Each structure stands twice: as C-alpha cells, then as structure tokens.
Amino acid sequence: MTCSRKWPPQPEPPISRQSPYSALLGFEIGAHSLRATAATNALDHEADIAKVQEWLGHANISTTRTYDHRRTRPEDSPTFKVAY
Numbered sequence: 001m002t003c004s005r006k007w008p009p010q011p012e013p014p015i016s017r018q019s020p021y022s023a024l025l026g027f028e029i030g031a032h033s034l035r036a037t038a039a040t041n042a043l044d045h046e047a048d049i050a051k052v053q054e055w056l057g058h059a060n061i062s063t064t065r066t067y068d069h070r071r072t073r074p075e076d077s078p079t080f081k082v083a084y
Contacts, residue, residue: 039067 022028035056042052053064 043068
C-alpha cells in the first residue's frame with residue numbers, strides 16, 4: 001500500500017488575507033477596503049446610518065460617520081450650485 005503523503009511533511013502555504021478579486025482587478029484589495037466601500041456606498045444611497053452602524057458592528061456612531069462622505073462632496077454644498 002502506498003501513502004500519498006510526502007515525507008518529510010511540507011509546511012502549509014500561508015492563508016491569503018487578500019480578496020480573490022485582487023487578481024481580477026489588477027491591484028490588491030483587502031477585506032477592509034471592500035467593507036468600507038460597501039458602507040460608503042450604502043450611506044451614499046440614503047441608507048439609515050444607525051442600520052449601517054449595526055451592520056458594521058460599531059459601538060459608537062462616530063466611527064460609522066467616517067464612512068459618510070455625503071457632506072464632503074462639493075455637489076452637496078449649498079455654494080456649489082451658485083452661478084456667478
């Protein structure tokens with residue numbers, strides 16, 4: 001009977017923390033980037049910030065507000081639409 005295991009045992013390859021999409025996109029993207037993009041996208045599409053906070057598991061709403069870029073976009077500024 002032959003054994004299919006190699007001797008001496010070979011070390012296991014390290015587990016990749018990289019997204020499988022990195023190869024498709026041509027650049028590295030991690031789980032945190034995907035999570036941040038999903039949170040920002042949800043808030044940009046008028047999701048309730050309390051629901052996003054719950055979804056992300058944040059204890060403090062100020063942590064979730066870092067993903068809320070709606071007030072920092074120039075088109076949302078009241079002076080952006082002023083014609084000179």
